[in-house]
Amino acid sequence: MANGYESHADYIGWVKDDADSRQEVIEDALRKAFPNFIEKREVEVIVFSSMSAFDLAEAVIDHPLILKALLGACNIAARAIERDLSIRNVDTYSPRLTDDQAKVIAGYIKPFLPSYLEIPALSQIDRLAFIDKEIRKEKGRWEKRILESMTRFGRLQFSKRMFVAEGEEFELDAASPQSGDIKDGIDIKRIEARRDIHKRCDEIVNKAAKVKSAFPASKFGVVVYYPFIEEHINVQNRLRSGNIDGVVFASGAKESIENAVGMLLSALGVPRK
DNA sequence: AAGGGTGCTTTGCATCTGTG
């Protein structure tokens, strides 16, 4: 970049040679690993080396859905486009670009595309990114389900809201009431890896302290997704704090969520509907 | 040497707020 900082193109430059060597090694290993399972068949191949950046731009303009696969093949994502090209808010999965933007992006990624790629390989790249995105979305839905259950089974309306403690703004995943002094605050956390337990528990304890410093009379509860049941007690112990009035665990199952929410409502003293 | 603890970057999603 002209400002002295590096672009994603520079990042790729750092590792290009090593990546090239590794690619050779991997291809060799694959051939040796599956000597009896390798077939040659006809497959559609897109020859990027035969096209100009303009041809590429035209393809993206006429068929915006292809962008994610192309970007994925170059390891370039929306944030890099925003930082390096000053094109903001690109929905890489179904972009709506001006012709100029498409041309800029095409010119940017063209050098990182291989000379050709098989259509099934490209579509698999898109598929991986799509799956990743949809999984994240579903995990976000879990938090939503906890929140909705709190309102459904408790006699209070819970919602996500901000609050101010010690001059700084923080967010609660579920809280009541929706405005004014918080009476009940809930942190909803997924801890999907053992190694994250300390970081997440610290976040929870800190959030509890912030809530209590701003609203000393409030109750603070926690709903945790932690798929290592034998260690739930461990999480309980780490969250033992004067600022935390209840810790419950929930999986993705409906009954598990409803059971956890029921226990938390009791722990916080929120009447049931 | 192996593994835990910690801090950082990147990706992507959701939500709130201001604007047209």
Place this chain on the structure above:
DNA sequence: CACAGATGCAAAGCACCCTT
């Protein structure tokens, strides 16, 4: 009401330090 921008969060992966 739709869209953009700002902000916060979860998770994967890497690096480094320290203990066992």
